[in-house]
Amino acid sequence: MNQNVPPEPARNRIGLTAADYKGSKSTLCPGCGHDAITGSIIQAAFELGLEPHRVAKLSGIGCSSKTPAYFLGRSHAFNAVHGRMPSIATGVFIANRDLTLLGVSGDGDTASIGLGQFCHLVRRNVPVVYIIENNGVYGLTKGQFSATADLGSRGKSGRVNELMPIDLCAIAVQLGCGFVARSFSGDPKQLRPILKAALSHRGTAVVDVLSPCVTFNSHEGSTKSYAAVKEHDAPLHEISFIPHFENIEVDYEPGETREVRLHDGSKIALRKLDADYDPGDAFRALTTLHQSREEGKFVTGLLYVDPRKPAFDEEAAMVDEPLASLPLERVRPPKSALDEVMAGFKSGRM
Amino acid sequence: MNQNVPPEPARNRIGLTAADYKGSKSTLCPGCGHDAITGSIIQAAFELGLEPHRVAKLSGIGCSSKTPAYFLGRSHAFNAVHGRMPSIATGVFIANRDLTLLGVSGDGDTASIGLGQFCHLVRRNVPVVYIIENNGVYGLTKGQFSATADLGSRGKSGRVNELMPIDLCAIAVQLGCGFVARSFSGDPKQLRPILKAALSHRGTAVVDVLSPCVTFNSHEGSTKSYAAVKEHDAPLHEISFIPHFENIEVDYEPGETREVRLHDGSKIALRKLDADYDPGDAFRALTTLHQSREEGKFVTGLLYVDPRKPAFDEEAAMVDEPLASLPLERVRPPKSALDEVMAGFKSGRM
Amino acid sequence: MTHPVNDFNLHVATVNGSGSQTANNTLLRAMFQMGVPVSGKNLFPSNIAGLPTWFTIRVNERGWVARQRRNDLLVAMNPETSVQDIAAMGPGSVILMAEGVPAPKVVDGATSYVVPFQKLIEPIVADAKLRKLVVNMIYVGAVARILGIERAEVERALESQLGRKPKALAMNRAAVDAGFEYAETNMKPAPFRVERRNLTGGKILIDGNQAAALGAVFAGVTFAAWYPITPSSSLAEALQGFLDRYRRDPATKKATYAIVQAEDEISAIGMVLGASWAGARAMTATSGPGLSLMTEFTGYGYYAEIPAVVWDIQRIGPSTGLPTRTSQGDLLSVAFLSHGDTKHVMLFPASVEDCYEFGLEAFDLADRLQTPVFVMSDLDLGMNVWMADPFRYPEKPWDRGKVLTAADLEKLGRFERYRDVDGDAIPYRTLPGTPHPAAAYFTRGSGHDEAARYTESSEAYPRVMDRLNRKWETARSLVPKPVVDDVKGADAAIVSYGSSWYAVEEARDLLRGDAIETSALLVKSYPFPEEVGRFLARHERIYVVEQNRDGQMASLLRMEYPERATRIRPVLHYDGLPLDAQTVVDGVRSGEREEVAAR
């Protein structure tokens, strides 16, 4: 075979290459965990064969929230104000339910200023993949503690965090979220299938990704430095994702693997590690999260999933096509309707 | 004994009568659950012998948030904006840690607009008794569903609530709150001791009180009507409170009663009903809340308590006396300090 | 100045939650059906039940509908307020007081009756709880009798309201009759009365919030997010009602819209911006505190250029203020809502017709200008009932503004979100989901250039800001024009906007009687169309009438027209009650007197 011909780049089911899912050059610090997540997002979108124009990227404010500029350059993006991406997501989804919403936020953006909107997004189960790039600090404002900073963690300035961290996964499970996962920017093998599964889930999918801030939170005494996370990372299972368009029949050793089937026919396979973990048990999830915090570990993997939970639009009982594309005839009632109303206000019957 | 002499009104340890803890006349709807809670607050404050001038009443906006006008007329009150009472409470407490903070909010005020601040108040463990007068609707704006409305509950207009309720007790436990209780406006026997215990707890004490809205949420199909709550009320235990200033030694049948000792020496006695319940077990609390919701029951009682959790001021390491009362000499550094700083900015060492 | 026929004010004092609404509407409608112009104002407390409430019906043959200070007929049902209510009645007035309510001495020349409402209702309604509601119908009958309201019209009015509930109807009818008979035997006809006319033919009675909701329905609104707050809640609730009824897909019965009750106003406006950005026609409605919470996001909407329709139903006061009292106090805060060089478009509806028209037009403007548009209504306009001609069905299609489709992009080849292609400073936009590789762009509140790229450039930033200023000039030419009434040889001019207009028109009539001729300008929008500047240029003394303390419109005019600044004289009213003509007359007259004196 001829050495001089450069190898054809791989193409996905819609004929795009991984490069087609890239965005502009990152302006984050070299080594930032967020850039690694960006890489996994690009790869996941490529492997799933997402149509870029059907994706809407959303974010709040922060280093993390800048990243939508660095992936899926052919998709529309809405970089909102700080902590308010959930309300934007809700509006975008209602206007066009055909879009796949990909939201990126930070721990400050979500757990501090955005906590209220985050909880209500989850409660409404608006279909959006909500990625939290969690580094325990406010990166863009130079390293103050965020509300996910661990108790006793030491800041770059030497200050010690006295407050208990808010565990966004636990909150999500508590609020009945149908898809809750935690991962680590440094573990693309785990993160990628989780992202693909989240993108295939119909409902709010919360993906909390530990993403070390190399500039302000990677010193000695930080519990979220790359080293610390790597050391305390405790995966629940080995995850693989089988998209609906690949009807591979994988056969596993019995009892070794759990399979979760998503509404679009995709499958998530979870290979048991030391202990067997049932991601369908909300209480198991909460206890596991609680214990792992006590032990100073970060459990990662698919914490909880319930593919049957009705999504927001089902409740709103909207027409099937996007509201945004309805023509005037369908949204302006006929003159007879106005006449009827006017008659009512004439007679007082209305 | 002479019939004509009116009986002397009872006086508490500081010589006040129950009437001294009253406020102005209520302007709420006759029969509103909130008025019943007001009654219990008055009684609890009287029995504890709170000094009115050492109490600060706080609230947000809503029918519930109006009630501080109806009790403790001799105490300062801060009726804040909608959903933001927690931040006010935090500021008031830091300015004067000698005050007992008594906050009243509603389910709309706390679970909708105020959810973020509520969570962060709990996280900081600011010492305040946070009462939620929970009726599942927005009373003052005429009966829209709130975020605590139960799934499937029917509104006065006939609409059915499609969203899952936010369980503020569960959220509080999840965030590590040191005192979480649920009660019913119609059960003063239970509510009063809970309030007294909350007022004696050092840290955020969340008391979620089901408080039927007789005007907008007491119709057929409402899950929070007086009748519905009365019917589904499931007390965890029989509660009694022994204040520190009454060193009564109560002796209980062994195994029948649990005792919780608060930091000020007061005691909470929990008499076992059908099942034994350990309020020191956060997971037991969460499971119980979850199951009861599945069964359509309202568990009431002391859900979780941890008297040892350090309060906010301990972390701030403030001087013992209120910051508000520090004289100028103690808060304006001497001239030498300014000289030192100026020298630093001259030389560039600072 | 009272005329015996079709010119008086009927004032009913009750407590809220007592169901007097139906009774009052029955009286209002009965007279309306007699062809006599009426208007009704409800003065209610910020509370649910048990506090004082007043309902005032103005009957005026010449069609004046503004509030008047004087009342001619009082029905005093509320013991809490009866003393003040009765004390306020002057000679020539008629007073019906419920048996047992405390009462001061009635002034000479006033007629008063003590009516045994309870005794009269007891035989009719057994159930005590029900009785409390139906008792009001007794005064309906009595008042009808002494005012000469035709019994048949009372019947019809009652029927049109309770027609669907036969049992209730019968019971209420009986109560009306009892009142009527009682009055017949125990009361004299009032010195003023109603006489049939033909002045309300074909007209409707509606409140501004319902009118606004209707406008939105026919504008093709597809999304609304809101958070309950008085006095805007009834707009969102009316919208929900109309949409549920008229906007379900005939085939599938599914909704061609969505309404979300958000967790707060920050979220409501966020949802609206998200939905608009994605192509929906999105709106919200709010009041004071909710408006303040929308501050940050509206700045985003201005800078990122996203359409949005925001109805501000103004109530009085900074902070929570008086939630059930009216005002025009949000102009300055809305004009400059959010930090930085931010300016917002405002529309000022002056009538329920305007509420409907702007309900339609605000969407076209927002889509055309790609910016949030604020419609500045108020409690008086939004929650009180007004007479109007039936609303016109929109003949022109909607204007969704400059949106490029995949086909357009194919033709154009390239697309830059923030480039001024047409010279009107309005750029083109694309919607997410547009199947074309060139469609995508990045929306942000941070610095951006013509291609929507992130920038901190000291050239690009001012370039975009200058274009936004030019867009502001384009807006000036697109927003609704003011109504100009130039009177030859007028002594002075009166500028007003919104619900103040009714009182101003009546005041001008009174001033004319006083030999003071005035020209008038009714401002309907900000930025001000050039007609506003020309009007100011034509007049020497300009009285700006508004319902706030700080002369907010006057301030905007002085900022915009420095060369006219000294001509502007604020006439202010800010006690929370709707503006009345007398206040305007007094303001203008005293100003004109000084003027004459100065000469």
Added chain:
Amino acid sequence: MTHPVNDFNLHVATVNGSGSQTANNTLLRAMFQMGVPVSGKNLFPSNIAGLPTWFTIRVNERGWVARQRRNDLLVAMNPETSVQDIAAMGPGSVILMAEGVPAPKVVDGATSYVVPFQKLIEPIVADAKLRKLVVNMIYVGAVARILGIERAEVERALESQLGRKPKALAMNRAAVDAGFEYAETNMKPAPFRVERRNLTGGKILIDGNQAAALGAVFAGVTFAAWYPITPSSSLAEALQGFLDRYRRDPATKKATYAIVQAEDEISAIGMVLGASWAGARAMTATSGPGLSLMTEFTGYGYYAEIPAVVWDIQRIGPSTGLPTRTSQGDLLSVAFLSHGDTKHVMLFPASVEDCYEFGLEAFDLADRLQTPVFVMSDLDLGMNVWMADPFRYPEKPWDRGKVLTAADLEKLGRFERYRDVDGDAIPYRTLPGTPHPAAAYFTRGSGHDEAARYTESSEAYPRVMDRLNRKWETARSLVPKPVVDDVKGADAAIVSYGSSWYAVEEARDLLRGDAIETSALLVKSYPFPEEVGRFLARHERIYVVEQNRDGQMASLLRMEYPERATRIRPVLHYDGLPLDAQTVVDGVRSGEREEVAAR
């Protein structure tokens, strides 16, 4: 107009996160220590590392410290921007470019050198990571050499910064030496240079945020709540630093203050209001978006009359805008922040001295007036280093305003929270915890009367609002007075405020050279003290210089002084860079030319 001695601009182009800060400060301080007036401006991106950053040092013997457009000496370290950086240099300039950076042709008359920074640093620093930081010291040495900066002063400056880290000091010193030697053999002295003077004796170099924090410390601040946001974060962080050091109880080592990092700005201002209400001296600091989020609560503060100090460190743009660029664009939004008839007090610090003084005074004003006080600083003032005389220790005690103790209440017998007892429209307040039965009152944002009772009365509401307006007049007499400089026979007048003042003073000097004499007014507060009105009355043509697009101060002046409205001519600058004198000169000169032409 450049003089060879002590009059030039040194411009260093690097990337942020590359540690050039120490190098630049070393140069700045060395010249400062030579007694030569300097100022330093850091132009940095809204990003943490790797993007272009520029540091400019202005050296000016006459003490002018405003930005200039012209640069005389460029150090081009950043390959990303070197082409534009070098292209911008004019004849007579000197350019040091790092070996390997792309470069265009240098203009005739400019001197340029390619410096092998890497080769020079390698032998000095082994570790590559460290090398990236220390390499900057090479240009320090080289620049010092060709400008004639005394080596000993470079030493001292370096030592004062790195004194605590001997190893780092030695390494950096070696790098400076290497640069110095390299220049000695490879470069000519620059055509402009530094010469020792005696003009900085006793002065300090400090930024406005540190100065503001110091003011607060000596004002006796007891509580601060904040949420991180550029460019205000460094104020809160400086405050934390000073308090930790100087405000611990000598005996117990416990804090006589508390600082809370809130979850957002709504919470931050809420905590501040709660703490102030309970008697603390409370403050917050924020910028643009944070300010917008404080809207609702500041309206509450105005209406419920609660003291609060809010520092607004202005950055440019609506919405997120350009977080690291400067502006004066928040005036109109702050003046009318929150719905309804709401007005806020603003202070405009024009120098680091003012930042310190207002840091103190704002608290006395807030306590005295019982209302939020906004101190309107900006990024240029707050984050750049300025020369100043050492700050004066406050000789007067604090003013906590009208607070009644239990003893006072005992004497008075009764207390009404909102009663105007003294005729200055400022009522008395009590603090929770005051041991007296009459002390308690109910604070609310809803309607209240003099006794703080809830009311919806149409008499009580306007009464309270009118008193607030009278309190506004009291504020007018208490806020800092403007600085007036009336020049006999001046052709025109220039009004400015805040950080624009430096450029204006320099511009006036340039205009004088141009035979245009100007009077000047430096506005320091809103509401405007009467001196402002008098100044406007005395001058025919008034140029209002400000750093925003919409002429926000000009608008406030036109609103307040209609009879002077036509005299006001905005001179605007809004590209995010600090204002320079030339912009002012051009604006005034063209205006004056037209004037002459018109005559």
